[in-house]
Amino acid sequence: MSWTSILAIYFLFWVASAFVLLPFGVKTHEELGIERVPGQADSAPANFRPLRIVVGATLLSAALTALYVANYVNGWITTDDLLALY
Template sequence: MAWTSILAIYFLIWVMSAFMLLPFGVRTADEAGIAKVPGQADSAPVSFRPGKIAVRATVIAAVLTSLFVLNFEYGWVSADDINIFAQRPAA
């Protein structure tokens, strides 16, 4: 597998991980016991920490990309293994 393909897969997994991590650890003003700013949405987070999300997404993306590349190299799980409609030979 080319390094550019690995980089593209890493980027896609990183973006997916970052979006999936966004709702975790978010506290609203009501939950934190802080007064709201006039016009603030009830669901607005008290403190948004994009750096923390980026670090977590980086670690998760590195692990998942490594597993993907290793699976590609060693063929642990193939498309035939996950295709439930494939014809299986009789045992």
């Protein structure tokens, strides 16, 4: 597998990981007891921290990419194994 393929797979895992991690740890103004801005949605986050999402997505996608490449090299789960499930 070429390094460009690994980089592309890492990027795909990173984007998916970022979307998965977005709702964790976010609280609304009501949950934190902070006054809302007039016209603000009730569900708007009060403590959104994008750096935390970026770091978490980077670590999670690195682990998932490492597992993917290890599976590719060692052949732990093949397409034949997946087709045998059906």
